[in-house]
Amino acid sequence: MRSITIDVAIIGGGPGGTEAAQWAARKGLSVAVISNSPPGGRAFWSSLLPSKIWLHTAHRWEQIRHAPFDGITIPRQFNASTMPERISRTSQQQSEQLWETLQQLGIQWINGTATLTAPGEISVEGENQAPLRVQARAVIIASGSLPRFTPDIRPDMERIIAPRLMTRLRTLPRTLIMIGGGVTGTEYATVFAELGVNVTVVTDQPQLLPRLDPEVSHAVEDYFRTAKGIHIRTNTPVKAVKRNGDAVTVTLANNETLTAEMAFIAIGRVVDLKFATSEILNLLAPSGTVVELHNGMATALDGVYAIGDVTGGPMMVNRARWQARMAVEQIAGQVKHPEPAALTEAVFTHPPVARIHHPVRAATGEPCERYSLNFQGNLAARLHDMPAGKLVLSVSKKDGQILEASAFGPHAPEIIGVIQLAINHGISWSELRRIPLPHPTAAEILTAAG
Numbered sequence: 543m544r545s546i547t548i549d550v551a552i553i554g555g556g557p558g559g560t561e562a563a564q565w566a567a568r569k570g571l572s573v574a575v576i577s578n579s580p581p582g583g584r585a586f587w588s589s590l591l592p593s594k595i596w597l598h599t600a601h602r603w604e605q606i607r608h609a610p611f612d613g614i615t616i617p618r619q620f621n622a623s624t625m626p627e628r629i630s631r632t633s634q635q636q637s638e639q640l641w642e643t644l645q646q647l648g649i650q651w652i653n654g655t656a657t658l659t660a661p662g663e664i665s666v667e668g669e670n671q672a673p674l675r676v677q678a679r680a681v682i683i684a685s686g687s688l689p690r691f692t693p694d695i696r697p698d699m700e701r702i703i704a705p706r707l708m709t710r711l712r713t714l715p716r717t718l719i720m721i722g723g724g725v726t727g728t729e730y731a732t733v734f735a736e737l738g739v740n741v742t743v744v745t746d747q748p749q750l751l752p753r754l755d756p757e758v759s760h761a762v763e764d765y766f767r768t769a770k771g772i773h774i775r776t777n778t779p780v781k782a783v784k785r786n787g788d789a790v791t792v793t794l795a796n797n798e799t800l801t802a803e804m805a806f807i808a809i810g811r812v813v814d815l816k817f818a819t820s821e822i823l824n825l826l827a828p829s830g831t832v833v834e835l836h837n838g839m840a841t842a843l844d845g846v847y848a849i850g851d852v853t854g855g856p857m858m859v860n861r862a863r864w865q866a867r868m869a870v871e872q873i874a875g876q877v878k879h880p881e882p883a884a885l886t887e888a889v890f891t892h893p894p895v896a897r898i899h900h901p902v903r904a905a906t907g908e909p910c911e912r913y914s915l916n917f918q919g920n921l922a923a924r925l926h927d928m929p930a931g932k933l934v935l936s937v938s939k940k941d942g943q944i945l946e947a948s949a950f951g952p953h954a955p956e957i958i959g960v961i962q963l964a965i966n967h968g969i970s971w972s973e974l975r976r977i978p979l980p981h982p983t984a985a986e987i988l989t990a991a992g
């Protein structure tokens with residue numbers, strides 16, 4: 543059997559794995575990435591990137607449709623037939639760009655499926671190639687996550703669809719039922735609605751985007767109902783979805799049925815645990831649900847680290863990248879006990895939504911002052927035709943630190959990004975507010991007087 547020896551072997555070539563590879567190579571470590579998908583992984587080829595292209599396109603379409611151009615007739619129907627080619631071209635471009643960066647850093651890319659057989663020991667199987675053994679001083683698991691389906695709620699690849707199928711959808715339905723009101727369900731619900739589809743979101747949760755502050759979530763729901771015409775049914779569990787010829791029937795837990803031309807399943811994700819033998823997996827993921835972390839990104843096995851979606855949620859690229867950097871710094875001996883960081887959770891609807899919480903103090907129940915700010919009077923929001931959003935914060939009564947924040951409105955992720963800096967660097971709410979931000983920007987909501 544062929545064999546190579548390396549400082550750091552990484553299982554998975556998604557955003558987490560490729561970030562760890564770059565970070566490690568820049569520290570002078572020899573690195574190999576083993577991946578059964580091209581650079582960028584699922585995020586580039588089937589989940590994140592296609593969704594962002596759809597969101598961008600839908601928003602452009604909405605802007606064109608609503609633009610007050612006298613005498614210009616705007617087509618009423620959006621033509622989706624070019625979307626698969628556009629998505630595939632962008633995935634290719636992003637993946638090639640990443641590949642070049644990895645090559646410049648001298649990172650080995652190994653096509654194939656990795657199995658961790660012991661700490662520091664990986665066997666790789668690939669199509670049309672002899673098995674390979676990789677021995678590594680440290681292993682980073684970055685195998686990511688897959689969509690969750692149940693026996694009665696699963697795609698048929700035609701009328702009952704899921705994020706992956708958005709890479710090849712060429713025709714839009716007239717009606718669609720979105721099953722799930724989390725980030726993916728909410729983002730794609732707005733895509734379809736902006737493109738003229740009659741959308742109903744059905745979620746078993748009491749609100750859209752369950753992790754969001756309820757006041758902000760209700761503002762989001764109101765706006766999506768009134769401005770985008772989306773029907774939203776909360777506290778409504780779905781029992782089954784079935785295809786009936788050219789239609790789908792969604793059966794709710796109370797046996798009520800809903801019909802539409804298509805259904806979209808967005809009921810969550812499960813971690814991909816197929817990267818190890820069952821003996822190793824029992825040690826790394828005793829619950830059978832996620833790889834458990836012990837100190838920073840270290841797992842129960844010496845020299846084995848885990849990052850990204852495989853470690854649980856919230857599943858997002860900035861978290862995977864943060865963990866990647868911490869894992870490499872632990873391997874390089876630069877950080878012994880990484881501190882948790884506050885990370886922004888963003889939803890790229892139009893307008894977008896974002897939230898953040900203090901990684902240690904948010905859930906302790908310490909007394910807080912609650913602030914609810916709105917964009918009325920914010921010139922940038924008016925220029926975006928979006929004065930309806932809001933920013934809600936919980937600020938510690940003890941020392942003025944921001945413990946939680948949720949925002950809905952223009953540039954909400956960037957605004958919460960400013961708060962991310964404040965939380966991570968101990969800047970209090972009153973210090974943050976002291977110096978006005980550039981005018982006119984949506985971020986002025988943070989520093990406006992009054």
Ligand SMILES: Cc1cc2nc3c(=O)[nH]c(=O)nc-3n(C[C@H](O)[C@H](O)[C@H](O)COP(=O)(O)OP(=O)(O)OC[C@H]3O[C@@H](n4cnc5c(N)ncnc54)[C@H](O)[C@@H]3O)c2cc1C
Binds near residue numbers: 577
């Ligand atoms: C529709 C959708 C939209 C999203 N949009 C956003 C967004 O806008 N912003 C954001 O921050 N996050 C977004 N996310 C979440 C984001 O995509 C994930 O958090 C991110 O991709 C996680 O990166 P990862 O490296 O942990 O895993 P993945 O991206 O899942 O990559 C893991 C890779 O490892 C490979 N692999 C797995 N097992 C093996 C093995 N045994 N051997 C070899 N290779 C293996 C897989 O093929 C896969 O490509 C979105 C998710 C979805 C579903």
